[in-house]
Amino acid sequence: MTDYVLPPAIRAEAEFAPSSGIVEVFNYGRDREGIIPLWAGEGDLPTPAFIREAAARSLEAGETYYTAQRGLPELRQAIAAYTDNLYGGNWDPNRFSVTSSGMHALLMSLRLISGAGNEVIVPTPAWPNFIGAMTTLGATPIEVPMLYGQAGWNFDLDAIARAITPHTRAIVINSPSNPTGFTASYDELEGVLALARKHKLWILADEIYGRFVHDERLTVGNNRAPSVRDVMREDDDVLFIQSFSKNWAMTGWRVGWIEAPPRIAPVIENLVQYSTSGVPVFVQRGALAAITSGDAFIEEQVARSRQGRQIICDGLAMTGLVDLVPPPGAFYAYFRVDGVSDSRQLALDLIDEAAVGLAPGTAFGRGGEEFLRLCFAKSPEMVGEAADRLATAINRRGGAVRSALA
Amino acid sequence: MTDYVLPPAIRAEAEFAPSSGIVEVFNYGRDREGIIPLWAGEGDLPTPAFIREAAARSLEAGETYYTAQRGLPELRQAIAAYTDNLYGGNWDPNRFSVTSSGMHALLMSLRLISGAGNEVIVPTPAWPNFIGAMTTLGATPIEVPMLYGQAGWNFDLDAIARAITPHTRAIVINSPSNPTGFTASYDELEGVLALARKHKLWILADEIYGRFVHDERLTVGNNRAPSVRDVMREDDDVLFIQSFSKNWAMTGWRVGWIEAPPRIAPVIENLVQYSTSGVPVFVQRGALAAITSGDAFIEEQVARSRQGRQIICDGLAMTGLVDLVPPPGAFYAYFRVDGVSDSRQLALDLIDEAAVGLAPGTAFGRGGEEFLRLCFAKSPEMVGEAADRLATAINRRGGAVRSALA
Numbered sequence: 001m002t003d004y005v006l007p008p009a010i011r012a013e014a015e016f017a018p019s020s021g022i023v024e025v026f027n028y029g030r031d032r033e034g035i036i037p038l039w040a041g042e043g044d045l046p047t048p049a050f051i052r053e054a055a056a057r058s059l060e061a062g063e064t065y066y067t068a069q070r071g072l073p074e075l076r077q078a079i080a081a082y083t084d085n086l087y088g089g090n091w092d093p094n095r096f097s098v099t100s101s102g103m104h105a106l107l108m109s110l111r112l113i114s115g116a117g118n119e120v121i122v123p124t125p126a127w128p129n130f131i132g133a134m135t136t137l138g139a140t141p142i143e144v145p146m147l148y149g150q151a152g153w154n155f156d157l158d159a160i161a162r163a164i165t166p167h168t169r170a171i172v173i174n175s176p177s178n179p180t181g182f183t184a185s186y187d188e189l190e191g192v193l194a195l196a197r198k199h200k201l202w203i204l205a206d207e208i209y210g211r212f213v214h215d216e217r218l219t220v221g222n223n224r225a226p227s228v229r230d231v232m233r234e235d236d237d238v239l240f241i242q243s244f245s246k247n248w249a250m251t252g253w254r255v256g257w258i259e260a261p262p263r264i265a266p267v268i269e270n271l272v273q274y275s276t277s278g279v280p281v282f283v284q285r286g287a288l289a290a291i292t293s294g295d296a297f298i299e300e301q302v303a304r305s306r307q308g309r310q311i312i313c314d315g316l317a318m319t320g321l322v323d324l325v326p327p328p329g330a331f332y333a334y335f336r337v338d339g340v341s342d343s344r345q346l347a348l349d350l351i352d353e354a355a356v357g358l359a360p361g362t363a364f365g366r367g368g369e370e371f372l373r374l375c376f377a378k379s380p381e382m383v384g385e386a387a388d389r390l391a392t393a394i395n396r397r398g399g400a401v402r403s404a405l406a
Numbered sequence: 407m408t409d410y411v412l413p414p415a416i417r418a419e420a421e422f423a424p425s426s427g428i429v430e431v432f433n434y435g436r437d438r439e440g441i442i443p444l445w446a447g448e449g450d451l452p453t454p455a456f457i458r459e460a461a462a463r464s465l466e467a468g469e470t471y472y473t474a475q476r477g478l479p480e481l482r483q484a485i486a487a488y489t490d491n492l493y494g495g496n497w498d499p500n501r502f503s504v505t506s507s508g509m510h511a512l513l514m515s516l517r518l519i520s521g522a523g524n525e526v527i528v529p530t531p532a533w534p535n536f537i538g539a540m541t542t543l544g545a546t547p548i549e550v551p552m553l554y555g556q557a558g559w560n561f562d563l564d565a566i567a568r569a570i571t572p573h574t575r576a577i578v579i580n581s582p583s584n585p586t587g588f589t590a591s592y593d594e595l596e597g598v599l600a601l602a603r604k605h606k607l608w609i610l611a612d613e614i615y616g617r618f619v620h621d622e623r624l625t626v627g628n629n630r631a632p633s634v635r636d637v638m639r640e641d642d643d644v645l646f647i648q649s650f651s652k653n654w655a656m657t658g659w660r661v662g663w664i665e666a667p668p669r670i671a672p673v674i675e676n677l678v679q680y681s682t683s684g685v686p687v688f689v690q691r692g693a694l695a696a697i698t699s700g701d702a703f704i705e706e707q708v709a710r711s712r713q714g715r716q717i718i719c720d721g722l723a724m725t726g727l728v729d730l731v732p733p734p735g736a737f738y739a740y741f742r743v744d745g746v747s748d749s750r751q752l753a754l755d756l757i758d759e760a761a762v763g764l765a766p767g768t769a770f771g772r773g774g775e776e777f778l779r780l781c782f783a784k785s786p787e788m789v790g791e792a793a794d795r796l797a798t799a800i801n802r803r804g805g806a807v808r809s810a811l812a
């Protein structure tokens with residue numbers, strides 16, 4: 001990796017990082033009149049006013065100076081309190097560091113534990129940025145396809161176990177999952193944790209959709225999905241990636257947090273110093289308002305996305321041509337259309353035929369390439385219109401298939 | 407580097423990254439009553455109201471969604487126009503990408519061109535984050551001490567040439583320099599550029615203090631220092647690191663830009679995607695206001711820092727115990743006290759003896775370890791008071807030295 005490039009070329013791991021597979025479709029459809037954009041993982045509501053106002057007050061007060069690398073102490077304290085409240089326990093505030101987005105938390109997690117010569121296991125389909133970020137670091141992502149059946153998606157624990165080598169450093173657990181909505185049961189979480197303990201591996205736990213759980217059997221305490229922290233000991237080697245983006249409709253704010261064993265805090269401080277040098281204070285004031293006063297908004301958001309889920313599942317089921325198990329968590333429908341294996345082409349076609357923007361399964365790695373991802377964290381009207389348009393286009397295609405076969 | 411750590415340890419290049427050498431002094435003095443904090447590279451003015459208001463309006467308008475990875479097109483266009491206006495020429499807007507701070511621009515630059523097995527030449531004394539960031543990437547910083555004499559600091563071109571090996575990938579040019587205020591002449595810029603061309607190396611040009619030039623002989627067009635771009639061809643392999651922090655008193659905003667040959671734009675897009683996924687739109691609105699309407703503020707800031715420079719140079723010269731060549735650029739005095747070689751201890755002592763916070767030269771690498779860095783981008787009153795206190799403490803010490811010798 002190191003020496004075959006001739007100066008002044010650029011590093012291979014930077015040059016050959018994969019582009020997100022969603023971009024091609026997005027660029028194809030972004031300027032279409034009347035397009036319903038369901039390709040990104042983002043709701044249609046702006047950040048609540050009380051959060052925006054907290055940031056604006058901070059700007060007005062002139063909080064425009066350098067700040068603590070790992071975040072304002074009061075924000076880190078509030079994150080710890082939120083965690084205690086939601087998950088139980090009394091977690092050391094020194095576990096939590098504010099980051100310049102959930103993505104930044106993920107990148108720092110990966111930099112802490114992986115690089116050239118290391119493998120990281122990623123159950124797929126998965127958010128493309130896991131594999132993208134690993135690639136830019138020279139680490140090797142090992143994709144392990146999940147099992148798919150009548151009950152939806154599940155970890156393939158045997159396959160994960162078989163994928164472990166002496167080079168393995170970590171296993172990713174993204175639950176609830178982007179893109180599938182898969183939500184791990186305690187059995188599954190314990191299964192992965194046991195493998196990690198046995199082989200001395202890190203767990204990278206991305207639980208940013210933890211509040212978005214729709215299946216009662218997988219709902220803990222009425223408001224969240226099962227968490228790795230429910231089955232771990234405090235000294236287990238787990239790095240949690242968290243974000244303000246989804247819970248509080250703050251995708252554009254670029255603020256998240258990483259949670260790590262306290263012994264690593266000084267290392268994280270350095271990685272923040274030498275990457276972004278912290279998060280603007282006024283952004284942190286917004287985040288503080290969100291995490292201390294934003295529970296009602298989360299409840300509204302979850303209820304709204306559950307409504308969208310119902311509409312899209314019903315609408316697509318009516319076609320009789322779609323394979324979609326209602327997702328237990330997150331806010332995506334991940335579905336395939338009978339007889340279609342090329343999701344990239346289908347996503348492009350559906351822009352022309354339905355004016356609905358979806359993300360192709362090819363973007364999410366092995367095991368779900370023929371699926372499409374649809375974000376239903378939108379108004380019921382928008383999701384309803386998208387469902388109608390998609391059903392019409394799919395029926396038309398289905399009809400065409402049926403006539404050809406007749 | 408790769409395999410000697412036993413899982414689940416953390417990566418050596420992360421674990422052993424150096425902490426900033428300023429932190430110890432900062433922690434020692436931060437809570438002292440009446441301390442005058444001149445240790446950080448930050449002025450004492452908040453961001454101008456028109457910039458803060460532009461961001462607040464964006465927040466109020468609900469601009470809280472994901473945005474373009476490389477920045478708003480109108481901001482990138484404005485950066486290109488600012489560059490054309492200040493430096494002349496007609497630079498391709500595709501050269502410019504908005505980043506999550508100047509530090510983020512530096513880290514991405516380093517990730518583009520260096521990693522394990524690569525060496526990067528850094529003339530020192532230098533901003534500690536150059537070496538810190540390289541270390542976290544597994545690259546090897548090669549410190550080349552600058553020359554120091556009656557005329558101040560200069561590049562040691564012969565030493566730079568001798569430091570080049572087959573593993574060298576880049577040479578850092580930080581002009582005007584943090585911490586020394588060194589400002590490269592055209593001869594020096596051409597000398598480094600010739601070496602880079604000859605050996606096919608990248609130049610990393612950090613010109614974030616380019617507007618802060620105090621020596622008329624080094625002032626171009628009445629408002630800036632000589633730039634690498636004045637001597638380069640557009641196709642030279644130069645990466646520019648830029649920041650909104652210093653020009654517009656926006657240190658806390660975490661927004662900067664990287665300028666690179668246009669062919670690298672897609673790679674930068676990926677590195678942004680997989681690191682912070684962009685800069686908040688409302689932050690960019692502030693940056694846009696700054697770069698389009700902030701020239702008068704820069705002029706005020708430069709005039710104010712020039713006043714601070716005069717006060718501190720005069721005040722310290724009066725002691726007859728300080729070696730300080732008035733810095734041609736930036737907003738730091740970099741000086742040493744007769745008979746003192748341990749700048750770390752002196753910085754700690756001056757907190758006790760003068761209640762003034764300075765950064766020790768030990769933080770800035772080889773060649774200036776016995777110096778102290780003082781930021782004079784503060785009100786004349788504050789700088790004056792600091793000069794008085796420092797002069798008193800240094801005279802007292804000087805007196806002690808003289809009595810001991812008598």
